[in-house]
Amino acid sequence: MQDQDQRGFDHGEIEPRWQREWEEAGTFHIPDDADDPTYVLGMFPYTSGELHMGHVRNYTITDAYARYRKLQGDEVLHPIGWDSFGLPAENAAIERDTNPRDWTLSCIETMREQMQAMGFGYDWEREIATCDPEYFRWNQWLFQQFHDAGLVHREASEVNWCPDCETVLADEQVEGDDEHCWRCGTPVETRELDQWFWGITEYADELADDLEELDGWPDNVRQMQENWIGRQPGARLEFQVSDNGPVEVFTTRIDTIYGATFFALAPGHAISQALAEEDDEIRHFVEEEADPEGDEPNGVRTDLTATNPATGEEIPVFVADFVLSDVGTGALMGVPGHDDRDHAFASDQGVDIVPVVAPSPEEVPDVSEAAYTDDGVLVNSGDYSGTESAAAREELTRDIASATDHVQYRLRDWGISRQRYWGTPIPVVECPDCGPVMVPDEELPVELPEFVQTTGNPLDEATEWKRTTCPDCGGDAERETDTMDTFVDSSWYFLRYVSPDDADAPFDVERANEWMPVDQYVGGIEHAVMHLLYSRFVTKAIADMELLEHREPFENLVTQGMVLADGEKMSKSKGNGVSPLAIVDEFGADTARLFTMQAARPPRDFDWSETGVQSANGFLQRFHETVEMFRESPPEGDEDAIAAYVAREVDATIAAARESYDDLTFTEALRETRDLVGLLRQYREYTDPHAETFERGLSVAVRLLAPVTPHIAEELWSTLGHDGFVAEASFPEPAGDVSDAERERQLVENTREDVRNIVDVAGIEDPEQVTIVVAPAWKHRALDIAIESDAPNVIGELMQDEEIRAKGDEAASYGQDLQNERQSLTSALAPDRELAVLEQATWLVEREFGAEVSVVPASEADESVAKKAAPNRPAIRID
Structure with a gap:
C-alpha cells in the first residue's frame, strides 16, 4: 500500500464519496419521458461472482462513452443487468451443495458492489436479472408468440451433445476443428433427440442482406455473420440411382456437370443405411470407419450406379464420409476435375478425372494432379462447349428437366432445448391426447421447482412439478422438462431496459420505438455469431409481430480486445488473472479505468502492466498536485505570447479529444489530455502564468478526463470552484479557430526536432x-x-x-x-x-x-x- 503523502490524494475517501453523491442526486437516472435518449450499452455480464479485467475494460468503454455523450448535452440511457441463467451457476451450486438461485443472487450482489466501486454511471433503477420470473415470463411469452407465428417447431434431430455438461449445444456453441464444447472444452458427440427449434432460417436472406446496412459494425463481425449464414446460390437436380429412383443433389457449379464422374452419399443417407443392412463392408464403414472430421475424404464403393442427367452416362456410387446428412441433401455429384475435395477422393478411389472448364478453349488445364476451380469456358461439355461458366449455369439449369434454381444456407434453425435446470422452462404441456399444448398467458410464468441435484435432466426428476393438466382438454399431462438456451435471454434484454417494471408486456412499445435501436453497443468478438445473430433474428421477428418499428437492434458496435498477461489471455485456469479489486484497493478505480483505456484502442488486445498502472496513477497524482497548487497560489502573470500559445494548445486539445471520443478510440483523447497537463506544468515552471489561461487549461483537462476518471475529475472540478457535478457539465468548446491546429502543431514539433538534431549532430x-x-x-x-x-x-x-x-x-x-x-x-x-x-x-x-x-x-x-x-x-x- 502506498503512503498517503506519496499518493497525493486519498482515493479511498474520494471515490465512495462521489459515488454516494451521484446516487443521491440521481445523476444517471433516465426518466421514462426522456425524448429519444442516446442508448449506450455493454453486453451484460454473466453472474460469475467476481469482476475480471475483461469486465473492467468492457464497462469502462461504455461508461466513458455514456459520460461523454452526457457532457455533450445528450440524455443518456445507460443500464445494466445480469445474464443470470446458465449451466455454470448450476454446476457451481452443485459443487457448493446449494441451489443455483441462491448462488446466483449472491453473485449478483457481489458484482453489483464491485461495479459500483468502479464508478460506473448506470441507471440502477433499470437493473434486470434474467433469472427473475418477471423477466423470464416474457421469454415464455415470446415462445408462444413465435409458435403462433409459425417460427417454432419440434422434431427429432441429430444434435450436438456435451457429455460433461449433459446438454444439447447449438451449432454455434461447438468450437474448433476438434468440435469441442464452448464452455468446458469436452469433445462433442452426436445424438438424436426430440428438440424445440426457433425458425431463424426463415430470416436467412434478410439477416444476410441487412449486413450491408450495418455501417457502424466492424467489417470482421459482418463477415463472420455472412460466413455463418453461408448463403450459396445454385441448383437442385436429380440423378437416377439404380433401382432407388431419383436422388436430389444441390450444386453451386452445375456448369461442371459434364465432369461428374462419381456420385456420393452421406453415411446417414437412407440409401446408405439400407445398404449397410445388406453389405458388411458398407456397414463397417458406416459404423466404424467414417470420419467426417478426418484430414482425407474416405469412402466405400457400392454396386449402385447413378445416371448423369446431362450425359446419360452411368457413374459409380460411393458412401463417403465427407458428405454430411444435414448439409444440402446428403448426396452430391463428384466433379474431381474442378473440386479439390472431390479430386482427392477420386485419386484415392481410381475414379476418372475429366476437365470440363478451362481458362479458354485453347488452354485446357491438366487436372491429373490438381483440380481447376475457377470459372472459365466449358470444354468437353457437348453442345455447351465454348459457353462461359456463368451463362452455362443458367442454360443447364433451364435445360435439365429436373434442375431448378435453389439457394442453400449453412445456417440451421436455432435449437433452443437444453436438458438442464437453471434456465427458462419451456411453456409447453405434453398431453397424451392433444399433443404439445402451449401454457396459457394467464398461467405464466411457469416457474422452476425446488432444485434437486441429480444426473441428467433435473426437471425430469421433478415428478410433482411435471404433473399437471392439459390446458385444452383438462386431462392428465406433463410439463416439458427442457429449458431454453440462455441465448434466448440475451436475444431481447436490451428491449426490457426501456420499461423493466412493466407487468403487462415485455416492453413498452411506444417507448421502445422511440428509444431503440441501441446507439452504441460494446462487447467481445466471441459473441459475433451467437448473441449478435440471435438478437438480430429476434428483433426482426418481433418487428413482424408489429411490436417494434426497428428491424436491427444495434446501430453501432465496438468489439473490444482482450486483456493479456505476458501475451496470454487472462484466465482462472492459467492462474494469470489480475484482480481489479486489488488495483482499486491500492491505486483506486480511476487508475484502473485510466490504464485500461489508455493502453490500447478498444478493438485491440493489450498486455497488463504493473508499470503502466503505476504510470497512470502517477499522472493523476501530478494533475491533482497541479490543481492544488493553483488553488493555493493563483498565478498573476501577463497575457503574453506564451499564454497565447497555451490557449491555442488548449483549443487544439479539445478538438482532438472530441474527435477521439466520437470515434471511441479514447487513447488519443487521453494522450492529448496528458500532454496538456504536462504543458500546463511546464508553463508554471517556466514563468508566472496568466491566471485565466491557466485556469481554463485545468478546467478543460478536468472535463476531458471526466469520462474516464470520473471521481478525481469531480474532486478537481470542485477544487477549481465550479458548481454542480462535472458529470453534468458541458464538454469544452474551443475559444478560437482550430482549423489549422494540426498544421500549427506539426510546424512547432518539426522545428523543435530540427533544433535537437542540429544540436546533437x-x-x-x-x-x-x-x-x-x-x-x-x-x-x-x-x-x-x-x-x-x-x-x-x-x-x-x-x-x-x-x-x-x-x-x-x-x-x-x-x-x-x-x-x-x-x-x-x-x-x-x-x-x-x-x-x-x-x-x-x-x-x-x-x-x-x-x-x-x-x-x-x-x-x-x-x-x-x-x-x-x-x-x-x-x-x-x-x-
Whole structure:
C-alpha cells in the first residue's frame, strides 16, 4: 500500500464519496419521458461472482462513452443487468451443495458492489436479472408468440451433445476443428433427440442482406455473420440411382456437370443405411470407419450406379464420409476435375478425372494432379462447349428437366432445448391426447421447482412439478422438462431496459420505438455469431409481430480486445488473472479505468502492466498536485505570447479529444489530455502564468478526463470552484479557430526536432542563440502552385509567375525540389501565421536548451540561412 503523502490524494475517501453523491442526486437516472435518449450499452455480464479485467475494460468503454455523450448535452440511457441463467451457476451450486438461485443472487450482489466501486454511471433503477420470473415470463411469452407465428417447431434431430455438461449445444456453441464444447472444452458427440427449434432460417436472406446496412459494425463481425449464414446460390437436380429412383443433389457449379464422374452419399443417407443392412463392408464403414472430421475424404464403393442427367452416362456410387446428412441433401455429384475435395477422393478411389472448364478453349488445364476451380469456358461439355461458366449455369439449369434454381444456407434453425435446470422452462404441456399444448398467458410464468441435484435432466426428476393438466382438454399431462438456451435471454434484454417494471408486456412499445435501436453497443468478438445473430433474428421477428418499428437492434458496435498477461489471455485456469479489486484497493478505480483505456484502442488486445498502472496513477497524482497548487497560489502573470500559445494548445486539445471520443478510440483523447497537463506544468515552471489561461487549461483537462476518471475529475472540478457535478457539465468548446491546429502543431514539433538534431549532430553543448527563419512569401506561393497544378513539369508553371521567375537560380532550385517531392507535398500556413505560431512557441525551445530564441522572416536573416528556409520547414541557425 502506498503512503498517503506519496499518493497525493486519498482515493479511498474520494471515490465512495462521489459515488454516494451521484446516487443521491440521481445523476444517471433516465426518466421514462426522456425524448429519444442516446442508448449506450455493454453486453451484460454473466453472474460469475467476481469482476475480471475483461469486465473492467468492457464497462469502462461504455461508461466513458455514456459520460461523454452526457457532457455533450445528450440524455443518456445507460443500464445494466445480469445474464443470470446458465449451466455454470448450476454446476457451481452443485459443487457448493446449494441451489443455483441462491448462488446466483449472491453473485449478483457481489458484482453489483464491485461495479459500483468502479464508478460506473448506470441507471440502477433499470437493473434486470434474467433469472427473475418477471423477466423470464416474457421469454415464455415470446415462445408462444413465435409458435403462433409459425417460427417454432419440434422434431427429432441429430444434435450436438456435451457429455460433461449433459446438454444439447447449438451449432454455434461447438468450437474448433476438434468440435469441442464452448464452455468446458469436452469433445462433442452426436445424438438424436426430440428438440424445440426457433425458425431463424426463415430470416436467412434478410439477416444476410441487412449486413450491408450495418455501417457502424466492424467489417470482421459482418463477415463472420455472412460466413455463418453461408448463403450459396445454385441448383437442385436429380440423378437416377439404380433401382432407388431419383436422388436430389444441390450444386453451386452445375456448369461442371459434364465432369461428374462419381456420385456420393452421406453415411446417414437412407440409401446408405439400407445398404449397410445388406453389405458388411458398407456397414463397417458406416459404423466404424467414417470420419467426417478426418484430414482425407474416405469412402466405400457400392454396386449402385447413378445416371448423369446431362450425359446419360452411368457413374459409380460411393458412401463417403465427407458428405454430411444435414448439409444440402446428403448426396452430391463428384466433379474431381474442378473440386479439390472431390479430386482427392477420386485419386484415392481410381475414379476418372475429366476437365470440363478451362481458362479458354485453347488452354485446357491438366487436372491429373490438381483440380481447376475457377470459372472459365466449358470444354468437353457437348453442345455447351465454348459457353462461359456463368451463362452455362443458367442454360443447364433451364435445360435439365429436373434442375431448378435453389439457394442453400449453412445456417440451421436455432435449437433452443437444453436438458438442464437453471434456465427458462419451456411453456409447453405434453398431453397424451392433444399433443404439445402451449401454457396459457394467464398461467405464466411457469416457474422452476425446488432444485434437486441429480444426473441428467433435473426437471425430469421433478415428478410433482411435471404433473399437471392439459390446458385444452383438462386431462392428465406433463410439463416439458427442457429449458431454453440462455441465448434466448440475451436475444431481447436490451428491449426490457426501456420499461423493466412493466407487468403487462415485455416492453413498452411506444417507448421502445422511440428509444431503440441501441446507439452504441460494446462487447467481445466471441459473441459475433451467437448473441449478435440471435438478437438480430429476434428483433426482426418481433418487428413482424408489429411490436417494434426497428428491424436491427444495434446501430453501432465496438468489439473490444482482450486483456493479456505476458501475451496470454487472462484466465482462472492459467492462474494469470489480475484482480481489479486489488488495483482499486491500492491505486483506486480511476487508475484502473485510466490504464485500461489508455493502453490500447478498444478493438485491440493489450498486455497488463504493473508499470503502466503505476504510470497512470502517477499522472493523476501530478494533475491533482497541479490543481492544488493553483488553488493555493493563483498565478498573476501577463497575457503574453506564451499564454497565447497555451490557449491555442488548449483549443487544439479539445478538438482532438472530441474527435477521439466520437470515434471511441479514447487513447488519443487521453494522450492529448496528458500532454496538456504536462504543458500546463511546464508553463508554471517556466514563468508566472496568466491566471485565466491557466485556469481554463485545468478546467478543460478536468472535463476531458471526466469520462474516464470520473471521481478525481469531480474532486478537481470542485477544487477549481465550479458548481454542480462535472458529470453534468458541458464538454469544452474551443475559444478560437482550430482549423489549422494540426498544421500549427506539426510546424512547432518539426522545428523543435530540427533544433535537437542540429544540436546533437553538431555536438553543441551550450547553445547561446537559436535563430529560426521563416520562408519568404514567394516560396509559399510556389508551393501552392505546385500542389494545385496538373502540369507534368511544375518548374514551367512556376516560371510563369513574374515574382518567382525574378528569383532566378534560387527559384529554379526550389522548383526542382518541389518537382522531386511532388507526390508528398502538403499545404503550409501563410508566412505571417507561420511566423506568429513559431514566435509563440519560442519559450519551449528556450526552456529546453537554455538559449535565446528569435524568429525572423527571411528578409531579415542572413542570406545563406534564408535560402534554406521553406514553407513548413524554417531554416535554423544555432550559435
